[in-house]
Amino acid sequence: MKPILSNFISAKIEPFVSENDEKSAAFVPSRKFHRKTEISDISVNGLDVYIQNQHILKNINLQIPDKQITCIIGPSGCGKSTLLKTFNRLLDTNEGVKITGQVLVDGEDIYSRHSDLTHIRRKMGLLSQRPCPLPMSIYENIAYGCRIHGIRNKKKLNAIVEYYLKAAGLWEEVKDRLHTPAVRMSIGQQQRLCLARGLAVEPQFILADEATSALDPISSKTIEELFVKLKEEYAIVLVTHTLRQALRIADYVIFMYMGEIIEAGPAQQVFKNPQQELTQKYLSGAFS
Numbered sequence: 001m002k003p004i005l006s007n008f009i010s011a012k013i014e015p016f017v018s019e020n021d022e023k024s025a026a027f028v029p030s031r032k033f034h035r036k037t038e039i040s041d042i043s044v045n046g047l048d049v050y051i052q053n054q055h056i057l058k059n060i061n062l063q064i065p066d067k068q069i070t071c072i073i074g075p076s077g078c079g080k081s082t083l084l085k086t087f088n089r090l091l092d093t094n095e096g097v098k099i100t101g102q103v104l105v106d107g108e109d110i111y112s113r114h115s116d117l118t119h120i121r122r123k124m125g126l127l128s129q130r131p132c133p134l135p136m137s138i139y140e141n142i143a144y145g146c147r148i149h150g151i152r153n154k155k156k157l158n159a160i161v162e163y164y165l166k167a168a169g170l171w172e173e174v175k176d177r178l179h180t181p182a183v184r185m186s187i188g189q190q191q192r193l194c195l196a197r198g199l200a201v202e203p204q205f206i207l208a209d210e211a212t213s214a215l216d217p218i219s220s221k222t223i224e225e226l227f228v229k230l231k232e233e234y235a236i237v238l239v240t241h242t243l244r245q246a247l248r249i250a251d252y253v254i255f256m257y258m259g260e261i262i263e264a265g266p267a268q269q270v271f272k273n274p275q276q277e278l279t280q281k282y283l284s285g286a287f288s
Contacts, residue, residue, distance in 0.1 A: 040066045040106065040123075040204040040235040042087060047101035049082055049091065056082050058259045060101070064205075068251035069227055069236045071267070073243065075288055079259040080239045081209050087237065088124035088207060089117060106204070122149070125198030125234075129210040131190035133182035134197075138165075138174050141182050141193055145201040160200055167230075168196035169222060188219025195226065206230065208238045212245065224249050243283070247271060255279050 042064040049057035057079050064070050072080045085091045089110060092099050103110050110120045134141050142161040151157060161178070165171040170192050174185070182193055191211065198206065208227070212220035227236055228249055240246055246253060250267040255278075263270060263279045274280045281287060 041104070042205065042235070042237075043102075043104040044086075045102040045104070047086065047103060048099070049079075049086065050098040051082075051091075051094075052096040056259050057086070060261055062254060062261060062264055064235055064237055065252050066235045067231055067233070069231050069238060069249050070252040070254065071246040071250035072237065072239045072254045072256060073241075073246050073282075074256035074262075075282070076241070078256040080256055083256070084207055084209055084237060084239050087205070088121050088126060090126075122201055123204045125195075125201075125203035125206045127191070127195055127198065127206065127208040127211040130214045131187060131194045133185070133190050133193055136182065137179045138182050138185070138193060139178040141197050142200045145197060149201055164196040164200045165193075167199055168192040168226060170196060186219075188215050188222065191215060191219065191223060192226070195223070199230075204235065206234050206236045208236065210239055210241065213241065220245075255282065257282070 044060050044062045047057055047060040048055065060083065072083060074080055082091065086099065086103055087105075087110075091097050092111065099111060105120065105123060108115065108120075134144060136144065139161055142164055143157045146157060146160055151160070162171060162175075165174065170189060173189065182190065185193060191214075195206075206227070212223050215223065224245065227238065230236065231251070238245075238249075246267070252265070253267045253270040254264045255262050255270065255274075255276075257278055263274060263276045270279065271283065274283060
């Protein structure tokens with residue numbers, strides 16, 4: 001882990017300074033560029049999801065703890081990725097999808113007809129199974145979202161790009177080729193670039209769907225280490241098929257089976273003293 005990441009995480013966060021303030025163009029490591037620090041909270045109440053008349057998620061009730069890594073585990077097809085996608089409304093715009101119940105983000109019902117989809121998705125940094133860099137340069141991958149959210153100052157954009165590439169442990173590897181196409185990077189580098197791109201608009205949550213499954217062991221280890229550091233600033237929700245990964249980094253665990261939450265709690269409790277028979281069988285390898 002590069003020392004700069006430790007500095008990035010441990011820095012005291014100060015309020016954002018106006019774009020009109022001349023000093024705001026300078027890079028200040030202890031200042032966020034977009035928003036004040038907030039306490040992040042996701043609460044799910046009575047959530048049901050139907051896709052093409054199939055009941056996929058059934059009466060989901062849970063609360064995602066802030067500044068912890070929450071791992072969602074369970075066998076293939078149990079609804080893990082579907083649950084993750086409900087947090088940033090990636091499902092309900094598709095035909096044949098019906099969602100009932102509540103998903104509250106900082107107390108706001110994101111499925112209310114009054115909710116602002118752009119505002120909701122800005123809060124959610126999404127890391128997919130395979131990296132999806134934008135078809136542009138490394139620099140523009142980071143700067144693009146910042147411009148959408150109103151930052152135009154070149155010095156500030158330069159500072160943001162450097163800041164979040166350092167946060168993702170990439171700066172030293174790419175600082176001399178920032179204006180080359182991102183697709184020329186290795187898969188592991190692309191995944192870290194996607195993480196930096198998501199962080200640059202300063203979400204409150206990092207959602208990761210099998211984010212290391214397409215990576216080699218070294219790149220996977222790097223991403224895991226980043227998550228462990230980043231949880232000091234963000235709530236992280238990770239879908240994983242790999243129990244070993246959950247054992248290594250989870251603070252909180254949600255075990256799902258057939259669209260239902262069977263057990264949820266602190267990782268130590270779930271892994272060492274599971275309360276439900278299904279959880280015990282899954283952890284013992286009786287099914288996967």
